[in-house]
Amino acid sequence: GIQVEQSPPDLILQEGANSTLRCNFSDSVNNLQWFHQNPWGQLINLFYIPSGTKQNGRLSATTVATERYSLLYISSSQTTDSGVYFCAVEGAIQGAQKLVFGQGTRLTINP
């Protein structure tokens, strides 16, 4: 099945810094989503982005489908950005129909 790798596994930054999280995937995808898991375990949708670029406030994401990677950018980090960021993909193979998750990037923003 499709493989998803996220890097780095851990990232520690000071408040105000910028960060880039990467997601590599092994095959063509119909769906790619970025999630933020908060300290209470809730998965919050950030972006639905199987291709192209999107921005939402301080966050933006770019997926280059032909090169099989996606990047999540966080600018001017705040302590509330801390948590685990997951990339999840749905392969384009007929019948795949399920999101496969990477292992996540644990982001810690220190005040």
Added chain:
Amino acid sequence: GAGVSQSPSNKVTEKGKDVELRCDPISGHTALYWYRQSLGQGLEFLIYFQGNSAPDKSGLPSDRFSAERTGGSVSTLTIQRTQQEDSAVYLCASRRGGSGNTIYFGEGSWLTVV
């Protein structure tokens, strides 16, 4: 409802007991998923329902796990004869239609087997 609703939010059970976890998807969403997340780990796919099609059960870890979806809406995940390694957060998700649409997650059911 406004979002995916799961119950109970927390469950502590004794080893060997059966548990049922409930998921109420977003109204109008035909696809429903169950995932499991052990402490500090990523999300593990368990089972997928899409409309009236046969469910994809390929992620269920053992025959102690089963799930059903009644009337194309509410789903129940049942774990029989629970073991300590079943302790995890069980997350339900739903989406409208098939591939290519956004998937939305509930807040999860935290299961602790003692």
